[in-house]
Amino acid sequence: MKPLYERQEGESKQVFEGFTIYRNLGLTRKLKDVGKKLGKNHSLIKRWSSQHNWVERAEAFDEEMDKRAILENAQLRKQMIKEHAEVSRKLLLKVKAAVEHIRPETLSPYEIAKLLEIAVKVERLSRGQSTDISEISHSGEITDKVDEQDIFKRVDQYAELYKQIADQGTA
Incomplete structure (x- = not known):
């Protein structure tokens, strides 16, 4: 069985063209925008949408695109981690x-x-330890003042x- 977002059996080229316009409008899709684009009246577009399940098919398309984007992002992250590890390893040898x-x-x-x-x-x-100070507590009382020269002396x-x-x- 073909994916819902592809041309279905018995669907005319004109109806499928209308669907692809609707499908590609994304989350802001509206039937009236399809009618304007094709120069067809709203009632015809509404009938095509109803008879050919455009809403369900567009949702299937959105889900498929989300799955592909998630998969592609995961692959890109995996590649990025691999590249960063390789660069880090080479840099560590130089250091x-x-x-x-x-x-x-x-x-x-x-x-x-x-x-x-x-x-x-x-x-x-x-x-695996934190490099940030996550909590600092202080009584509020200052008992010793340290100036800049003292810090340099200690360094x-x-x-x-x-x-x-x-x-x-x-x-």
Whole structure:
């Protein structure tokens, strides 16, 4: 049996043309629009629609198009995931090679902090953990103020500590 949205047995070319116009109008389809397009009166179009089940056939067409769109989207997503995984794998190999050549003493405190931030995020993601803070609670009382210079001083201290650890590993 043919799909409902194709030309049916005994359906004239003219009636099928009317149906295809109706079918292709999409969710805003109206019989009067078909009549205008074909230059036919509304009562004739209404009769054709009734005799040839245009509403049911158009719904079958819509469902088929939805199924095809869903299937195509699923295939595209699958391909996208595959491509992203391949690009990520290649990029990771390059990053690994680059990391082997990093000399810690050449990094600024900012670069060290940024690399640490990235490393933590990547590790958390690879272990299925969130990389975002989902809840922060605070009593509302501020007991210690930290200024910008103090933050830079602490980053420098961490950088120095990192350098010492790196130097111990090469000694």
